[in-house]
Amino acid sequence: MLPFLYRSLATVTLVFCVALPACADSYLSRLLNKPVPGGVAVVDLGPAAQAPKATWQGKPVLVVKDQDARWLAIVGIPLSIKPGSPQQVSSSGRNLPFVVGNKKYPEQRITLKNQRQVNPNPDDLKRIEQELDVQVRAYRTFSPVTPSNLLLDKPVDGPLSSKFGVRRFFNGEERNPHAGLDFAVPAGTPIKSPAAGKVILIGNYFFNGNTVFVDHGQGFISMFCHMSKIDVKVGDAVPRGGVVGRVGSTGRATGPHMHWNVSLNDARVDPAIFINAFQP
Numbered sequence: 678m679l680p681f682l683y684r685s686l687a688t689v690t691l692v693f694c695v696a697l698p699a700c701a702d703s704y705l706s707r708l709l710n711k712p713v714p715g716g717v718a719v720v721d722l723g724p725a726a727q728a729p730k731a732t733w734q735g736k737p738v739l740v741v742k743d744q745d746a747r748w749l750a751i752v753g754i755p756l757s758i759k760p761g762s763p764q765q766v767s768s769s770g771r772n773l774p775f776v777v778g779n780k781k782y783p784e785q786r787i788t789l790k791n792q793r794q795v796n797p798n799p800d801d802l803k804r805i806e807q808e809l810d811v812q813v814r815a816y817r818t819f820s821p822v823t824p825s826n827l828l829l830d831k832p833v834d835g836p837l838s839s840k841f842g843v844r845r846f847f848n849g850e851e852r853n854p855h856a857g858l859d860f861a862v863p864a865g866t867p868i869k870s871p872a873a874g875k876v877i878l879i880g881n882y883f884f885n886g887n888t889v890f891v892d893h894g895q896g897f898i899s900m901f902c903h904m905s906k907i908d909v910k911v912g913d914a915v916p917r918g919g920v921v922g923r924v925g926s927t928g929r930a931t932g933p934h935m936h937w938n939v940s941l942n943d944a945r946v947d948p949a950i951f952i953n954a955f956q957p
Contacts, residue, residue, distance in 0.1 A: 703744060703749075705719060705741070705749060706719045708828065709751060709827065709950055711947070712754060712775055712776065712778055713754065713780035713957075714754060714756045714758045714760060714842075715782075715841060715842045715945070715947050716754050716780065716946060716947060716950065717752065717754065717941065717950055718754060718766075720750040720752060720775055721748075721773070722749060722768050722769075722773065723747060724745060724746040725748055725769075728740055728742070728748060729768050729769050730768065731750040731766050731767065732767050732768070733750075733752050733765075733766050736819075736942045736943055737819050737895075738752050738766065738896065738941070738942045739752075739824070739896055739897055740895065741823065741824075750766050750773075751941060752941065753942045753944035753945075754946065755945065755946075756854055756945070759777070760779035761776070761777065761779070764776070780957065782840075782842035782843055801883060804883050805883050808880070808882045808884075811880065812882070812888075812890070813943075815878040815890045815900075816890075816898060816900075816943050817896075817943045818892050819895060819896045820875070820894055822892075822894035822895065823895065824872055824873075824874075824893040824895065825873040825874075825893070827897075828951065828953070829871035829951040830869065830871045830872070830918065831860070831871065831952055832860075832868050832937050833866055833867075833935045835861055835866070835935070836860065836861050837858060837859065838859045839859035840858065840947075841856070841857060841858055842854050842855060842947065843855040856945040857936050857937050858937050859934045859936050860934060860937070862934065862935055863933060864905055864923070864924055864933035865923050866923065866924040866935065867920045867922075867924075868889075868901050868904065868920065868923065869918045869920055869921070870891055870915045870916070870917060870920075871917070871951070872893045872917050873915065873916050873917045874891040874893040874894070874898075874899070874915050875891065875913070875915070876910065876911055876912060876913040876915060878890035878911065879909065881928075882902070883929075885902035885903065885928045885936075886902055886904065886928025886930065887902065887903070887905065887906070887922065887928075888901065888928075889902075889909060896941055896943065897939075898938075898940040898941075899939055900939075900940070901921060901922060901935065901937055902928060902936050903924075903925055903926055903927050903928050903930045903934065903935070904922040904923060904924065904927060905922075905924060905926070905933075906922055906925065908921060908923070909921050
């Protein structure tokens with residue numbers, strides 16, 4: 678029933694406003710509140726006639742209505758945050774605390790034939806720096822639109838091949854942790870948007886290959902990469918379930934798979950949280 682209720686913005690508002698238990702025990706809190714590095718903190722902003730604004734570490738955060746005109750801040754926590762550190766969301770002149778818990782992530786060792794994708798040459802590094810700047814600016818997009826749904830659909834149907842947050846070693850050398858989920862599906866499989874949104878960036882990048890960014894609203898962004906084909910262009914409005922491209926193995930990839938990032942307030946967080954598959 679819940680996926681049906683989340684089909685549109687109007688029904689999202691309806692679901693948020695129906696009578697539920699105490700806010701800390703609401704459906705959204707049970708689904709999303711995983712305050713660990715790479716997780717999400719749900720912070721109660723209290724009741725208000727209009728949607729309040731909220732920030733964390735100087736960046737605006739997603740705010741949605743829950744019940745009885747109460748508002749919740751949905752805060753993305755980057756992997757770099759130190760466990761145990763007290764944090765504060767600022768809203769309407771108040772500082773509302775939350776604490777980041779601990780989570781241990783496993784290791785993954787990958788062998789690549791192309792040594793340049795482990796130790797890029799100077800020209801590669803210049804390209805990578807330019808591409809990173811473009812992608813970071815996309816991740817920092819904050820549009821006023823309320824997301825159509827926070828319970829997301831999986832972009833493809835298939836088994837996970839790599840989890841979020843895994844410490845990765847390429848040819849024995851440690852690199853950045855895995856910032857998304859990988860699904861083991863064949864090349865050419867359609868990749869569907871997990872929520873309605875607007876395409877804000879497409880490109881072919883050194884590490885990510887063919888890539889699409891979809892803005893779902895208020896800093897809630899999906900990124901899909903290693904695609905064999907891109908089926909959208911910048912500015913396109915994509916419905917929930919709309920095809921954005923096809924699975925491939927472009928960029929730094931050992932074979933066809935679908936890689937999906939989710940970002941909140943410019944923090945890459947575990948997409949498993951939004952498909953009810955998070956493992957503590």
